[in-house]
Amino acid sequence: xxxxxxxxxxxxxxxxxxxxxxxxxxxxxxxxxxxxxxxxxxxxxxxxxxxxxxxxxxxxxxxxxxxxxxxxxxxxxxxxxxxxxxxxxxxxxxxxxxxxxxxxxxxxxxxxxxxxxxxxxxxxxxxxxxxxxxxxxxxxxxxxxxxxxxxxxxxxxxxxxxxxxxxxxxxxxxxxxxxxxxxxxxxxxxxxxxxxxxxxxxxxxxxxxxxxxxxxxxxxxxxx
Ligand code: SF4
Numbered sequence: 001x002x003x004x005x006x007x008x009x010x011x012x013x014x015x016x017x018x019x020x021x022x023x024x025x026x027x028x029x030x031x032x033x034x035x036x037x038x039x040x041x042x043x044x045x046x047x048x049x050x051x052x053x054x055x056x057x058x059x060x061x062x063x064x065x066x067x068x069x070x071x072x073x074x075x076x077x078x079x080x081x082x083x084x085x086x087x088x089x090x091x092x093x094x095x096x097x098x099x100x101x102x103x104x105x106x107x108x109x110x111x112x113x114x115x116x117x118x119x120x121x122x123x124x125x126x127x128x129x130x131x132x133x134x135x136x137x138x139x140x141x142x143x144x145x146x147x148x149x150x151x152x153x154x155x156x157x158x159x160x161x162x163x164x165x166x167x168x169x170x171x172x173x174x175x176x177x178x179x180x181x182x183x184x185x186x187x188x189x190x191x192x193x194x195x196x197x198x199x200x201x202x203x204x205x206x207x208x209x210x211x212x213x214x215x216x217x218x219x220x221x222x223x224x
Pocket of ligand 1: 177187188189190191192193194196197198199200202
């Protein structure tokens with residue numbers, strides 16, 4: 001099972017990453033920054049697709065309900081960031097994006113916070129809204145290496161939203177708190193965060209092992 005996520009991530013990122021890195025070294029600084037930003041987005045999409053495909057395989061679902069995207073969006077992403085052959089490596093049918101109400105509310109909220117004109121942000125809003133329903137830290141269920149990568153993703157594609165998290169709240173908590181404020185709800189029972197028994201629940205550390213690192217470790221252990 002883990003072998004599938006790791007293999008899919010490598011199939012998506014391998015050749016494109018090496019080629020792009022080689023070009024970066026010779027390029028001017030503006031071009032180098034654009035290539036680096038493109039590579040980072042490719043890394044983010046590859047991580048999310050890999051762990052979502054693994055969940056889909058494990059839960060006997062199609063990829064769409066686990067990733068938050070339909071086939072058209074996925075094909076566009078693969079065409080832009082990866083080799084078209086990567087579609088054959090998914091190992092699961094693509095299917096349709098999920099239609100649950102909770103995911104749709106968060107999707108609409110994130111979509112409205114996307115950087116104007118940023119197409120990648122529209123796809124990421126759908127992916128984040130879907131993966132935020134999973135039980136682990138958001139960065140883990142997006143397949144990222146650590147919370148720092150999620151910080152970078154949000155600062156790049158949702159800059160105003162990210163800048164508003166001045167107290168370094170856990171990202172899922174922060175999204176839902178902002179959503180409640182927007183709708184005029186108050187879920188917090190304490191007068192302030194400092195006086196609240198749930199402080200650690202909202203602000204505790206978001207550390208742990210990444211899903212792809214865990215996958216590689218279990219694959220290495222299996223072949224040892
Ligand atoms: S720590 Fe308490 S008061 Fe602060 S956001 Fe969390 S639940 Fe609300």
